[in-house]
Amino acid sequence: SAVISQKPSRDICQRGTSLTIQCQVDSQVTMMFWYRQQPGQSLTLIATANQGSEATYESGFVIDKFPISRPNLTFSTLTVSNMSPEDSSIYLCSGRDRANTGELFFGEGSRLTVL
Amino acid sequence: QQQVKQSPQSLIVQKGGISIINCAYENTAFDYFPWYQQFPGKGPALLIAIRPDVSEKKEGRFTISFNKSAKQFSLHIMDSQPGDSATYFCAASLNSGYSTLTFGKGTMLLVSP
Numbered sequence: 001s002a003v004i005s006q007k008p009s010r011d012i013c014q015r016g017t018s019l020t021i022q023c024q025v026d027s028q029v030t031m032m033f034w035y036r037q038q039p040g041q042s043l044t045l046i047a048t049a050n051q052g053s054e055a056t057y058e059s060g061f062v063i064d065k066f067p068i069s070r071p072n073l074t075f076s077t078l079t080v081s082n083m084s085p086e087d088s089s090i091y092l093c094s095g096r097d098r099a100n101t102g103e104l105f106f107g108e109g110s111r112l113t114v115l
Numbered sequence: 116q117q118q119v120k121q122s123p124q125s126l127i128v129q130k131g132g133i134s135i136i137n138c139a140y141e142n143t144a145f146d147y148f149p150w151y152q153q154f155p156g157k158g159p160a161l162l163i164a165i166r167p168d169v170s171e172k173k174e175g176r177f178t179i180s181f182n183k184s185a186k187q188f189s190l191h192i193m194d195s196q197p198g199d200s201a202t203y204f205c206a207a208s209l210n211s212g213y214s215t216l217t218f219g220k221g222t223m224l225l226v227s228p
Binding site for chain 2: 033041043045092094104105108
């Protein structure tokens with residue numbers, strides 16, 4: 001399966017600021033997703049990153065808070081806007097290659113702490 | 116609402132023992148059931164997956180058992196090792212994995228030496 005690199009791996013942010021997380025896949029993938037995982041919790045899908053068009057957001061997540069870009073098949077960004085302590089979480093980028101039996105693979109995650 | 120219910124929440128097993136984690140789903144249209152393993156500070160990694168045309172799939176010490184009529188599937192780890200200590204997530208999706216995955220809440224497994 002492909003390898004996903006995320007940066008930053010971790011960051012400490014001030015309330016009210018925004019942070020952009022970058023996700024790079026080492027091969028082309030048809031689908032990319034962004035998940036949130038709060039400490040000790042399960043994975044919650046934020047949105048599907050669509051190449052060249054607006055992301056598809058899950059219930060409870062909005063574009064103004066989590067703008068997402070995907071300019072090509074191997075790169076995506078997630079911005080966490082106007083952060084509050086409730087946004088402290090691990091943000092995971094994931095990808096799926098339809099040619100590879102649909103396996104979903106993940107990056108190592110970006111751990112954000114908002115003070 | 117599509118749900119996948121996972122149990123137990125945590126599990127302690129002696130080295131060499133069998134670890135069993137169970138999941139139940141509601142949506143009968145689900146047709147792809149993967150298990151993910153996550154170590155602290157790492158992203159989840161696919162461990163093993165099954166589709167409903169078979170009742171069991173084995174890869175090394177890891178086996179998925181699938182009961183379509185009961186809408187349940189389980190992960191069995193044989194000869195559990197301390198290195199298996201991790202959090203395990205079951206998941207399910209439509210269209211053999213090409214749609215989004217719905218994850219269970221996870222099971223924290225500790226294998227004692």
